[in-house]
Structure formats: C-alpha cells, structure tokens
Amino acid sequence: MTAITGAIGMAGRRRFTVFDGAAPAPRWDDLGRYVHVTSRARSGYVEFNFSIGDPQLYIEMILPLAAFDAFCAEHQVQFIDAATAAQIERDERKWQYGDLRDDEP
Numbered sequence: 361m362t363a364i365t366g367a368i369g370m371a372g373r374r375r376f377t378v379f380d381g382a383a384p385a386p387r388w389d390d391l392g393r394y395v396h397v398t399s400r401a402r403s404g405y406v407e408f409n410f411s412i413g414d415p416q417l418y419i420e421m422i423l424p425l426a427a428f429d430a431f432c433a434e435h436q437v438q439f440i441d442a443a444t445a446a447q448i449e450r451d452e453r454k455w456q457y458g459d460l461r462d463d464e465p
Contacts, residue, residue: 394418395432396440396448400425415440416448 391413399407406428411418
C-alpha cells in the first residue's frame with residue numbers, strides 16, 4: 361500500500377491514503393466508528409454526528425435516547441472527547457469561513 365500524506369486547501373491537516381493494489385484496502389468492518397453528541401433535547405432525543413473511519417467526515421443524526429443507546433452498542437462506537445471535537449470544529453470554521461486564526465477555541 362502506498363500512503364501519501366497531503367495538504368488539502370489552506371488548513372493543511374487533512375490526510376488521505378491512496379491504495380495501489382499491493383495490499384488490500386481496510387475492510388469496512390475494521391474501520392472505527394465515532395460519535396460526537398451535539399445536543400440532548402428535553403424531549404428525549406439525542407442529536408449527534410456519526411462517522412466511520414474519519415471523525416471529520418460525518419453525518420448528522422437524531423434518535424430517541426433508547427434508539428441512540430442501541431445504535432451505539434450495535435456499532436461499537438467510540439465517543440469523541442471534547443478536545444477532539446473542538447479541533448474538528450476549528451477545522452470546519454477554517455474550511456467554511458477561511459478563518460485561519462488559531463487563537464480562538
């Protein structure tokens with residue numbers, strides 16, 4: 361497998377891997393699954409970001425609490441800690457707004 365690290369855009373923190381066929385690509389089941397809870401509503405719903413393989417590439421989801429718990433157990437998710445979530449949000453601001461200042465949380 362040939363791994364290439366590259367900078368994409370201005371942030372320069374994105375990494376990508378090119379598979380040249382010498383080694384098999386990672387199996388879907390072997391990729392990590394990540395959850396970042398963004399809100400817990402009083403009505404019993406949980407809003408969260410779910411990603412497979414790369415915590416920076418996610419979909420937004422909303423589930424009732426019981427379904428959220430079952431979803432997390434079924435997919436054996438890893439919960440994203442506050443520091444990682446903050447870094448992802450900083451990177452999103454840089455990409456979305458072009459804000460390159462690192463002095464803001």
